[in-house]
Amino acid sequence: MSSSSLGAMGSLLGKLCSLLVSPEDQLPEPLQLQKDKLELLKLDLEEINKFLVNLSWMEAPNMMVKHWMNEVRDLSYDIEDYIDKTMHSDPNTDEVSSSAVDELSSLVKKAKDAHERHNRYDLGRWATDPRFVVDGQGCIPRLNGEATELVGIGDSKAQLIKQLSIDVERRLVVSIHGPVGVGKTTLAKEVYRQIGGQFQCRAFVRSSKMPDTRRLLRSMIFQVQRNQRPPQGLTVQDLIDHLRKLLQQKRYLIVIDGLWETTSWDIASSAFPEDTHCSRVLVTTDIQEVALECCDYQSDGIFTMEPLSRNDTRELLLNRVFGSNHECSEQLKEVSEEIINKCCGFPLATLCIARVLASEPDNSELWHHIKESLSCDIRNNLTSEDMLRGIIRLSYNSLAHHLKTCLLYFHMYPEGYMFFKSDLVKQWAAEGFIGAVDGKDTSEIAVLF
Numbered sequence: 112m113s114s115s116s117l118g119a120m121g122s123l124l125g126k127l128c129s130l131l132v133s134p135e136d137q138l139p140e141p142l143q144l145q146k147d148k149l150e151l152l153k154l155d156l157e158e159i160n161k162f163l164v165n166l167s168w169m170e171a172p173n174m175m176v177k178h179w180m181n182e183v184r185d186l187s188y189d190i191e192d193y194i195d196k197t198m199h200s201d202p203n204t205d206e207v208s209s210s211a212v213d214e215l216s217s218l219v220k221k222a223k224d225a226h227e228r229h230n231r232y233d234l235g236r237w238a239t240d241p242r243f244v245v246d247g248q249g250c251i252p253r254l255n256g257e258a259t260e261l262v263g264i265g266d267s268k269a270q271l272i273k274q275l276s277i278d279v280e281r282r283l284v285v286s287i288h289g290p291v292g293v294g295k296t297t298l299a300k301e302v303y304r305q306i307g308g309q310f311q312c313r314a315f316v317r318s319s320k321m322p323d324t325r326r327l328l329r330s331m332i333f334q335v336q337r338n339q340r341p342p343q344g345l346t347v348q349d350l351i352d353h354l355r356k357l358l359q360q361k362r363y364l365i366v367i368d369g370l371w372e373t374t375s376w377d378i379a380s381s382a383f384p385e386d387t388h389c390s391r392v393l394v395t396t397d398i399q400e401v402a403l404e405c406c407d408y409q410s411d412g413i414f415t416m417e418p419l420s421r422n423d424t425r426e427l428l429l430n431r432v433f434g435s436n437h438e439c440s441e442q443l444k445e446v447s448e449e450i451i452n453k454c455c456g457f458p459l460a461t462l463c464i465a466r467v468l469a470s471e472p473d474n475s476e477l478w479h480h481i482k483e484s485l486s487c488d489i490r491n492n493l494t495s496e497d498m499l500r501g502i503i504r505l506s507y508n509s510l511a512h513h514l515k516t517c518l519l520y521f522h523m524y525p526e527g528y529m530f531f532k533s534d535l536v537k538q539w540a541a542e543g544f545i546g547a548v549d550g551k552d553t554s555e556i557a558v559l560f
Contacts, residue, residue, distance in 0.1 A: 117167065117512050118184030119191040120160045122543025126194055127153040139197050141211035148219050152190070155222040159183050162229050164512060176234055183225050190218050261301065262430065263423030263458070264294065268301050271414050275306065280387040284380075286402035287395040289416030292459035292499045295395040296368050298416065302393065303366050310390075312363040318370045319527030324378045326527060328354055331365065331379075347378065354382040362388040370396045373404045380405075418456025425451050427458060431465035432472050446478045453485040453498075460499050463506035470509070481505070517544050 127149060135143045142149065163183060166176055197211050229235070274285055287295045300315070307313045314334035316327055328350035332341045335357050341350065365383065370376060376394070383392060394405045406412030419427065428451055429439055439447055454461045464481060471477050484505055485498075507515065517539050524530060539545050 117160065117163055117516060118187040119543070120156065120163065120184075120187050121513065121516075123187050123191045123194075124153065124156060124160065125543065126191065127156070130194070139200060139211070141197055141215065145212060145215055148215055152215075152219045152222055155219075155226045156187070156190075158226055159222065159229070162235065166234065167512065167515075175232060179225070179229060179232075179234055186218070186221055186225060190222070193218060261297065262427040263419040264298055264301060267294075267298055267414075267416065268305070271298065271302050272306060274414060275302070275391050275393070280389050282383060282385055282390045282392065284392045284394065284405055284407075284412060286405045286413045287393065287416055288399055288402040288413050289397070290418075290457075291397055291496055292457040293416045293418055294458045295397075295416050297458065299366050299368055299393055299395050303364070307364055309362075310364040311361045312358055313365070314363075315366040315368065317368045317527065317529075318375060320371050321526050322372060322375050323527055324375050325350060326529075327367070327375060327379055328382065330529065331382075332357065335363070351378070351382040355384060358382070358390075359384050360386065360388070361390075363390045364393070365391075366393045366395075368395045370394050370401050370405070371398065373401055376401070376405050419458060419461070420456065421451065424454050424456050424461055427461050428454070428465050428468075431462060432468045440473070442475055443473075443478055446475070446482050449482050450478070450485065453482075454502075455495055455498065457495070457499060460502045463502050467506055467509045513544055520544070 130138065130142060131146065131149055131153065135146075163180060166172060166180055169176065172180065193211075193214055197215075200211070271285070271287070275283065277283070287299060289295050303313070303315050312335045314331040316330040316334070318327060325347055328347065329341055332350065332354050333339065335354065341353060345353065363383075367376070367379065380392070383390070392405075394402070396402050396405075402413050403410070425447075429447070433439065450464060451461075454464065467481065468478065485502070507518065510518070520535075520539065520542070536545070
């Protein structure tokens with residue numbers, strides 16, 4: 112996926128344009144003397160950016176294309192770093208000025224070489240695969256239907272709430288088990304939302320593949336204390352003791368979402384008092400052994416999630432593409448049924464495909480493109496998890512370039528890291544990933560995310 116990012120090209124070209132129209136007395140000396148080189152650099156980068164955009168639509172670029180794309184992306188970061196460093200440097204010595212001049216000359220040469228290599232190796236011949244892209248420059252297109260209009264989850268929610276409400280005063284643990292993308296997290300959130308108010312203390316925390324018990328415990332304490340962070344530097348045992356003290360003699364509801372291994376459970380569960388206040392713990396997991404461990408190997412403590420029925424999958428897809436009063440045209444009915452069949456009843460897969468189709472709901476060519484892409488995966492005898500991964504990739508590849516770059520920015524954070532959406536959007540804006548569009552400034556565009 113890294114080759115799909117355009118690197119710093121967007122913000123870099125903007126900075127070069129600003130430098131070229133700035134009065135010379137406002138520029139550092141190295142840039143004042145080399146405006147002609149900046150102009151050449153801008154021309155080469157504009158062409159390189161066009162090449163990069165065209166090649167980024169390829170779903171599976173070959174190694175030569177990948178190498179060139181990665182190289183020019185890295186070059187864009189080097190040039191942007193050079194401009195930022197030069198603009199904020201203190202040019203007190205001739206040595207600094209001379210070094211900056213030499214570095215700019217080297218960067219100009221690298222850009223020219225990259226431009227020539229693209230033409231020499233005729234890399235453009237690979238960018239011939241027609242692609243469908245989400246239209247619009249603002250944000251990800253909105254799906255039709257409200258987020259609260261959940262399909263096919265009503266019965267499961269009622270059954271799970273009934274299971275959690277049985278007349279047992281001791282602490283009760285229930286595991287939601289099922290394959291990736293079947294809707295375990297959505298179900299847990301809905302149950303938490305509906306019954307959470309019945310408990311004195313509650314927390315909904317997300318686990319990760321890389322065990323981090325300290326983060327998990329701190330997150331529980333933060334929520335149980337009503338958004339008051341625990342002191343820094345506490346050991347795992349300190350955090351266990353602190354959480355146990357907070358929960359003692361209280362009726363609590365704790366949800367641990369996406370548990371991958373039993374070690375975190377063994378440690379975290381030691382902080383949950385065994386009392387007679389009808390407390391409840393809900394765990395979601397893809398792994399049956401983890402589900403059993405959490406429930407002390409009592410199979411009646413496992414709630415198994417099943418894929419959606421065909422009718423529910425159809426309703427979910429069409430509702431989100433066309434709205435609640437959906438009317439799929441006769442032209443699209445047959446192809447829509449094939450797409451519904453290939454979603455295998457997984458809500459995540461269905462919603463990913465719906466997001467792509469919602470951008471152009473009446474474009475039959477797009478519907479057939481999606482169907483053929485899914486048919487190819489089935490012909491390759493992929494597992495349901497591989498199918499789901501392919502559908503998510505298809506959804507990602509259909510995004511506009513700046514949205515891909517925004518999503519790739521998540522790689523800056525370790526898995527399981529919690530951050531505020533507002534902070535993330537500010538970082539996107541600062542990096543130049545969000546720009547002014549149609550008379551709206553960056554802050555107005557950022558609100559749409």
